[in-house]
Amino acid sequence: MPQIPPLVDKRVLRPAQTALALELVSRMDLLRLKSIARMYARGLPPEVAWEDMLQEALTRVLVGSRQKPEDVTMVAFVAGILRSLRADYWRRAVKTNDAVRIDHESDDALALILSDPAPGPEQALDARQELHAIKRLFAPDPTARQIINGLAQGLSAEQIRVATGLSKTDYDSARKRMRRALLREGLTCEPK
């Protein structure tokens, strides 16, 4: 009988370990990417796990299905793949909103799939809840919350500074505090 490896074989390297062994990323890069994957998995259906997104993104790099431009760092490149994966999962979630209408009055059982490209109320609610969850990360920091509100409205850093009256130093300090809060959340292994 052929030897088939078990479903989880500790001898089989995960894509992250392979990328590390091939020196495509550093250990610190992996932690950056973990935090970014946790971030991009926000608002997606619960069955989409951030760790699967992370391993999938690294797999795409390893198999060469995505080529990294020379002027882009590996972390930024993988972050781009994570963003694209998020968009794919989002589209799939939206597609499940397709409504099926059955015409009972007709002799033929006619089923029409009404495809609506706009996000359904569930996705809108999920996105809104995640925005609130992100704001809660910065609950003790009113400046950070102002920055988040500005980012949500699509304002640039300069526009946020003008709108909030923050000096460049205050803005940079707030960004540093935000980075720390993001890393604190990103390094944990709690569910998203």
Added chain:
Amino acid sequence: MRTKVTRSSPETALLRVLDALAQELIEASDEEIQEIAQALRMDLTMPESAAWAGVTYFARPRLDEFFDVDPHKKLPEGH
């Protein structure tokens, strides 16, 4: 002239925030990461550190950790 107000969908707003925060994480320095790990009492030199959960080992409990779900064992001889 009235200010033009545009309302974006919650998903668009969320994506804008996520992109900006991802950029912050891309720019985080090694020192910042090590500092936070230390504050969380994570030893990054240990392979079983919680920091590596989901990266080098599975973060979520898996069925096969609790149950014998290896389907290959159920295959009859000769397969």
